[in-house]
Amino acid sequence: MKYETNITEADLHAYVDGQLDAVRHAQVEAWLKTHPDAARKVADYQLLDRSIHTLFDPVLGEPVPARLRFGAWRARISGIAASAVWLVFGVLVGWGAHAIMAKQEEPALLAHLARPAAFAHTVYTTDSRRPVEIDALEEQRLIDWLSERLRTEVRAPNLVAFGYQLVGGRLLPSTDRMAAQFMYESTNGVRITLYVRRIDGADIEPAFRFSRDRGVHTLYWIDGELGYAISGEIQRDLLLPLAEAAQRQLAI
């Protein structure tokens, strides 16, 4: 009892974390029996800890991905380690090198396609005065102009079946190429954009990739020499059918 007033918040945490010596632990335990508020707090902290384990302990049982397995790490070259590193590189040439290249591919697409698309989406969908440069009323002129500037045939897919009307489009500078942006609007004013640009040397499987930048969700894919990104502040599940429809129409 004489320790009663000495029990602090820090003791409660140390109690939860098992970081008290046996004597102190017993004192806190006894004290909690007569202090229901503190006992509730301790129970909550313990519940939080167990929940954190429930959330993340399954990771411990997951198979370690190939790129993290021993022998697949790329060491940075420095001093003594250098020779060992070259040895590792030798081993890597087969499967390992492939893994590294696959890893670099993704950020390039993110940097040149998904990121600028999401940014352009934010910039122009929020522009009340001039969201597009050429209006959908002049769709053919828009398409011709963009195709000429991108030096490839670009098209605006028809998304009316999903309730999205073409508003128009514009030409944009992208990271190292020109890009085109088509804007669509639903009857209740939700805007989505389709971003198109050339992607050099893209030779990756034709799958949708997903990224998000704050509230903007982007699905992007590669078709031949062109990269497409469809962005919106709508759920991924709602964006996907639009992306699929666009992908189908543009692939023909």
Added chain:
Amino acid sequence: MNQFGKQLTEYIPRLRRYARALFRGDSTAADDLVQDCLERALDRQHYFRANSNLRAWLFTIMHNIYVNRVRRQANVPDIVAAEPDSLPASSRPEDAVALDDLSRAIQALPHEQKTVLLLVTLEGMSYREVADMLEVPEGTVMSRLARARQRLRAGLSGHRETPLRRVK
């Protein structure tokens, strides 16, 4: 190197768990961090004193990479390469909701609180170890931990009726 590499391998699951918690279940971002950490550890192995605490050393390396990354990202729009992996399914839907809320709440904590909380709860590190790792006084570790738990506890109240899954 082989021997050292094998020692590192033993810690991979724990590094991944911690990284996954830092990135709220985004396994790509988490594994990127682990990979960077392993590469750096391999590169600097001659700085590691034999028989000292390898776990603390690895977590310190990973922490430093993480802090730099977070600092860098403060200046650029935050794009994540993939949707976070679905969180581990629990037995009842309301549990999943509560756990998802908790995961979100952890993510929303200031980085210094989140780090301390996860190192103490997930890794079971002593306050002293964490203090050495972060190069802050032990008292700072404890106050960060207390603030983190207070915040998360405040978020619990909404779930009193449907408590988080209780683990045996």
